[in-house]
Amino acid sequence: MSIIDDIKSAAEVLRKADNIELYQKLLTAQKQALEIMEENRNLKEENRNLLKKIKIKGDMYLRxxxxxxxxxxxxxxxxxxRCLNVESIPVLLHQQGNPAYYQCPNCKSSIKARPELDQPIVAKKFNPFNNGYDL
Ligand SMILES: [Zn+2]
Known part of the structure; x- marks a missing residue:
């Protein structure tokens, strides 16, 4: 039996006993109990989401x-x-033209996440003896 059921039972006894003053106080207590239960439910949900976010970040490493x-x-x-630190959402970055660079589809941050793949643009020099361009 929940606290609300207990309050209802007590209120019914008071109503039958014609104790209106105590009956009104019990109805107020019932309303407050319902508000506390709702707040508790919201806090549990918020706590569950925070734990999920902590776990997501805890499983990751910075590089x-x-x-x-x-x-x-x-x-x-x-x-x-930025998105994981500020909004606590893991947003997979999208690779740009240069494979070293990525962009966030959410906040548009540009990050050089794979510097080992950096391909600097190299100017080609015309070689008239080779009938074309050399590096
Ligand atoms: Zn982002």
Whole structure:
């Protein structure tokens, strides 16, 4: 039996006993109990979401200004540091033209997450003896 059922039972006894003053106080207590139960439910939901966010961030590591994770032994990422730090959502970055650079589809941050793949633009020089361009 819940606290609300107990209050209802007590209120019914008071109503039958014609104790209106105590009956009104019990109705007020019932309303407050319902508000506390609703607040408790909301706090539990908020706590569950916070724990989920902490777990997501706890499973990740920072490298080259991006978050990385792993799933089934395979590396996942890169994820946006701004979105995970500020909004607590893991947003997978999108690779740009240069494979070293990524952009967040959410906040549009641009990150050099894979510097090992950086392909600097190299000017080609015309070689008239080779009938074309050399590096
Ligand atoms: Zn972002």
């Amino acid at each position: 080259n200004d991006a978050y990385w994770g792993s799933k089934d032994g395979k590396e996942e990422g890169p994820f946006c540091t």
